[in-house]
Amino acid sequence: MKILVCISNVPDTTTKIKFAGGNSSIDTTGVQWVINPWDELSLTRALELKDDAATGIKSVTVIHVGNAASEPTIRKALAIGADDGIRVNAESPDAWYVASQIAEVVKNDQFDIILCGIESSDYNGSVVGGMVAEFLGIPSVSAVSGINIENGQPVLTREIDGGKEIIALSAPFVAIVQKGIAKEPRIAAMRGIMMARSKPVKLIDPVAVEPLTLISVFEKPAPRTACKYIDADNAEQLIDLLQNEAKVI
């Protein structure tokens, strides 16, 4: 079985977000780009599955829709341990466009398990995985916190309100993963970094797709009112303020 891990290239999670171009895009000066945290975890889980010979997972491929500037993120994924990479050479204007491109690649090159993160930390869209599955007409399971192969059969854990469900299904499918899928993201070792240089990254031209959404402008969140301090010795005053001023208890 082959696993495809979808990777988004996002600003480091501590980035102070600033805008450019009349607030229509983010100012990328000085931004450190990283693998989206969820995707790093899903890659980690994919590699753990491959490490276990009993799963029958033969390869882990990463795919990214983006221009040449995001090449280092793909290399990083290869350094962590992915066997090869695919980059659809295009800016990614919206989720519809990205999902269309990924689905097109999968139509031409079969994968059994496709992993997507629950969201990318930039657009917080939470839609690419489900769209890819629907384009391909295959099942998708969202809110996945565990994935295993038991006797050749994929078994997923899905988070539900106040609990979990265990789900069985057959490949091919898309799993949209979240917390729990892997403990800690795997880190690239020196050897991995050396090896990544010679691993193949296939460059694919995008198919023509019209995006369905467009960001017209960004704005900063409304500033919070200044913090009102209550003396620790009179902490009980807080309860009075929450009850009578904020009226939330």
Next chain:
Amino acid sequence: MSVLVYTENWDGKFKKLSFELVSYAAGVAKLLNTTVAAVSIGRVEENELKKLGNYGAVKIISVNNDQLVSLDSQAYASVISEISVKEGASVIVFANNNTGKAVAPRVSVRLKAGVGSGVSRLPLNVDPFTVYKRTYSGNAFAHVIIKSAVKIITLAQNSFDLIETANNATIEILNISVDPSLLKTSVKDVQKQSGKIVLTDADIVVSGGRGMKSADNWSPLIELATLLGAATACSRPVSDEGWRPHDEHTGQTGKIIAPNLYIAVGISGATQHLAGISSSKYIVAINSDKDAPVFEAAQYGIVGDAMKVLPKLVAAVKEIKK
């Protein structure tokens, strides 16, 4: 033309989120001079269905089919898409929760409908149709133009107030059978904790960070939460350490919540933590370090030792509950 809203049920009951969704859909319908049809999938009694009418649903479509007992996103998407075509829906509203995130993108592909997800306000404009959504994990908000004829919105939980209206709803029981080839997942087991307040539903959340020092120190925090009818939460290192269960982890890589009140105890306020809680209406910070960044996000702050402050708060809440 109409606005369609998918209202999920939990063991046959709706919750506040369902009514927020209908209230929101009614607001969108008003902007578009049209009406709201709500879709419910699963076994929900008529008197429960009728409640959706209190928030502006004019038509309530109930699909109760043995094939749809558990969530299969492919099957659910096919049912909701079919209904929205039949109803001539121009906008479809989902919750931005696990179910909405599972189903909305699949409906999007079926109907070639652009999605605005994590929306927290009524559309800013109907032509071009522009929604207001959270981006960069709460560090920015975007005005997103949806260009397709049909638009999908997933609404952020607790971002829209309930609006009651006169109930004129009619209920339609719809028999739809799903093509078995679309039902490819099977739920083998369900493990549910009962009695615990679901974090994403809670109006009040009391959350502890590494400043709580050890798993043994949680009892005053839990006592405060219990007295307030609040859910308990924690920062990532706390769940990593195993001091608290993983399902309490809030933040960028944990749960994203928007309660009316979030009390952060011994939490420094790292951006990744704030990413999960910044939409809370009020944030209270209790921290021994006066320079902790969490105070910048908070409306009320107490600089002090959690172990000294929490018992005082517990006593004060007991006092007002008398």
